[in-house]
Amino acid sequence: MMTGSNAPKVLIVGAGPTGLTLGINLLRAGVPCRIIDRQAERSEHSRALGLHARSLEIFDAMGVLDAVRAEGRPLSMIRVHGEKGPLMDLDFGELASPFPYLLCCPQPRLEAILERRYRRLGGDLWRGAELLQAQQDGSGVTAVVRYDGDDVAIGTQLMVGADGAGSTVRKLLGLPFDGHEYREHFLLADVDWTPNLADDAFHGFLLADGNLAAIPMPDGWRLVISENGEPDEEAGEPGLEDFHERLRAALGADTPLPERARWLSRFTIQRRLVSHYRRNRILLAGDACHVQSPLGAQGMNTGIADAFNLAWKLVLFCRGRGGGALLDSYQRERRPVAEDMLRGVDALSRASLVRARALRGARDSLLRLAGGRPQLARRLVRRASQLDVHYRHSPLVEAGPDAEIGRRRQGPLPGDRVPDAALVSLRDGGPRRGQGLLRQPLHHLLLQLDEAPDHRTRVILHALLSRLPDEYLNELRVTVIGRGDLELDPPQGVMARAVHRWRDENGEFQAAFGPGSRLWLMRPDGHVAYRAPLTDADYLLAYLERMLRGT
Template structure:
C-alpha cells in the first residue's frame, strides 16, 4: 500500500459538474485539492442538459461561461402543449439576470469545459481511482484509494463526496437516503431530426392522453423523452425507436416526418430522495449524493452546482483557520432546505404531468392555460425555475444588523438573498462594471452605497470605516464605494489602495435595486447578501466581520 506523496487540503470524490465546480472554486482561492473518479474516462452520454440563469452567473464568476456557451444551445422559453395545442409559454428574456436564458448543454460537454478549467488552474484529477475507505479524526481525513491496481493512502483536511446517487462516501458514512421511486418509466433518445413545426429556441413539453413527450433542441439534433405506457419492456432490452415515432405523431400529427434513427437511446426510472445529513465532521456531501429527483424542470444538475458554489468559500475560510465547525454546519443549514423545496416542486410537477384520468387532464390543462394568461405568475415561475429566488434568510451566517425593525426592510435584498445585478461606471476609467462581476474575485465584497450628494457626515463615516479596516481583513474583503456622481476621496494607502474601488451609479440602476439611501451591503463570495445596515451603523459591520474573519 502506497502513501500519497502530496496531501491536498480537500479531496473531492466525483468528477461530475458538482465535483469539478467545487474544485475550480477552491483553486481560484488558492486552496489545493484533488478530484478522484471511479470511472476511467468521462461518460459519453447523460440525461442532464439544462443550465439555468443562476448557474450561468456562477459560471461567469468561475471564468467558464463563454466556453460553456460555445458547447451549448440557448433556449428562450419553455412551451407547454396540451392535447388541443399550446397552453403556456415561460419566457426567460424577462429575468432580472445578466444571463436571461436557458442553455442546453449536454453534461459530457460541460464536464469537458470544467475539467479543462480545473486543470489549467493546476488541479489534479485521478481517473480510475476508487474510494475504498475513509476515516477521520479531529485533525483530518484518511482515505484509501485503489488506482491502477494499487491501494494508496491519502491524508487530507476535508473530504467531499460528489459521487452521485450511488455515493460511496454516503454509504461509508451510513447516512439514510430516504424517498421513493416513481412507478413511471421513461425512454430517452438523441436524434438527428429537423421538426417542421417546432420552434428551435424552446424546450417543448407535450402532455397527451397517450403519455408525455419532451422535445428539446440540442447543439446538434434533438433530445426526445417519453413516458412509457403500462409495464415497460424487459429493462435489459433496448428501447424501440418506434415508441418515439408514435408519440411524435400523436403530438404533431400523422404526417409529421419522424426521425429514422437515434444516436443514443436509454431507459430510466425517476426517484425522489434526500440524504439525512450533508456533513459528518470533516466529510461532506454535495450534488446527487445528497438529492435525486425527476429531470423535469432541469433542477438536479443546477442544484448540485449551487451546492458546490455555496460550499467552496466556506471550505476556503475553514482551511485558512476561520469559522470553525459553525461555518461548516451552515452548509447543510443553507442548502438542505433548498433541496427540500426543489424536491417538492419537481414532485408536484411530475405528478401533474403524469395524470391519466381524462377529467383530471382537462382540469390540469385549464389551470395551466389560466396561469399562462397571468404575466406576473409566469414571471414568478420562471424565476423559481431559474433558481434566482434561492435564499438563505434563516441562515445563522447572515445578519440584518440593527435595521431589522426599520422601515426600509423591503428596499433592496434581505440578508441571505442573492444580490441583484446592476450596471455601474468606474470612476477610475469610465468603463462599465457589473455588481455580479465582482464574484470573479472569490472574496467578500463590501458595497458602500452613498446618497446622490453625500453630506459631510457621510464622508467622515466613510473615511473612518476605511481607516478602521484591519489589513488582515483585506485578504478576504474588497470595498466598492458607489455614489450617484464623482466622489472625491483621499487616496487610500497601503493594502487599502488595492482593495477600494469607486463606482458611479450613473443611470440609477443600483438605486433601483437597492433603495436610495446611504447603506452598507456585504456580499459573500457566492453572491448572497451576508449583512446590511445603514452607513451610520458601521460598528455592527465590524462586529460581524470579527465573527467571520477572526480565527476559529
C-alpha cells in the same frame, strides 16, 4: 499500501459538474485539492442538459461561461402544449439576470470544459480511482483509494463526496437516503431531426396516452416520452418506433419522423434526500445528497450551487477561520433548498403524469390560467432559474439594528442573492457589473452613497475605510458606489487605499437596492451576508471580526 504524496487539503470524490465546480473554486482561492473518480473515462452520455440563469452566473464567476456558451444552445422559453393546443409559455427573457435564458449544454461537454479549467488551475485529477475506505479524526481524513493497481492512503483535512446518487462516500458514512421511486418508466432518444417546432424553446406535450418532451440540443434534438405501463422485458432495447406514435399524436400524422438515434435509453426517476450533508470533516454535495425527476432541469443546477456555496466555507476553514459552525452552515443553508426543490419537482412531475380525464382537464385549465397571468409566469420562471434561492434563516447572515428590513422593497434581505446592476468605474470609465465582482472569490463590501452625500456621511465613510484592518486584504474587497463623482478624502491603510469607486450612472443599483447611504456585504457565493445603513458601521466591523478572524 502506498502513501499518497503531495497531500491535498480537500479530497473530492466525483468528477462530475458538482465535484469539478467545487475543485475549481477551491483552486481559485488558493486551496489545493484532488479529485478522484471511479470511472477511467468521462461518460459520453447523460440525461442532464439544462443550465439555468443562476448556474450561468456561477460559471461567469469561474471564468468558464464563454466556453460553456460556445458548446450550448440558448432557449428563450418553455412552451407547454396540451391535446388541444398551447397551454402556456414561460419566457426567460424577462429574468433579472445578465443571462436571461436556459442554456442547453449536454453534461459531457460541460464536464470537458470544467475539467480543462480545473487542470489549468493546477488541479490534480485521478481517473480510475476507487474509494475503498475513509476514516476521520479531529485533525483530518485518511482515505484509502485503489489507483493504478495499488491501494493508496491519502491524508487530507476535509473530504467531499460528489459521487452521484450511488455515492460511496454516503454509504461509508451510513447516512439514510430516504425517498421513493416513481412507478413510471421513460424512454430517451437523441436524434437528428428537423421538426416544425421553434428551435429556441423547450417543448412539453401533455397527452392522453403519455407525455412527450422535445428539446433542441446544440446538434439535433432530445426526445423523452413516458411509457405506458411496465416495460416488456422480452421486448429488448427501446427503438425509435416507440417514439413515432407519440410524435404523431403531438405534432400530427404528417409530421416528419426521426430515422435514427445517436443514443437510446430507458430510465426511471426517484425522489431522495440524504439525512445529513456533513459528518465532521466529511461532507456531501450534488446527487449524493438529492436526486429527483429531471423535469424542470433542477438536479445538476442544484449540485452546482451546492458546490459554490460550500467552496468558500471550505476555503475559510482551511485558513483556520470559522470552525465547525461555518461547516454546519452548509447543511443549514442548502438542505432546505433541496427540500423545496424536491417538493416542487415532485408536484410538477405528478401533475404532468395524471391520466384521468377530469384531472387532466383541471390541470390544463390551471396551466392556461397561469400562462395568462404574466406576473405569475414571471415568478415561475424566476423560481425555476434558481434566482429566488435564499438563505434568510442562515446563522451566517445578519442585518444591522437599524437596517429597516421590514421595508421589503428596499433592496435584498440578508441571505438573498445580490441583484445585478450596470455600473461605471471612475478609475478608467469602463463598464462594470455587480455580478462581475464574483470573479474575485472574496467577500465584497459595497458602500452605497446618496447622489450628494452630506458631511456626516463622508466622515462616517472615511472612518470606516480607515478602520478596516489591512489583514483583511486577502479576504475582502471594498467598492464605493454612488450617483455622483465620489470625491473622497484619501483614507489611511493599505486596505482602504485599495477601494474601488463605481458610479451608478443609470440608477440600476439604486433601483435594485433602494435609496440612501447603506452598506452591503456580499459573500463569495453572491448572497448578502450583512446589510445595514452606513451609520451601523461599528456593527459591520464586529460581524467581519467574527467571520474573518473567528475560529
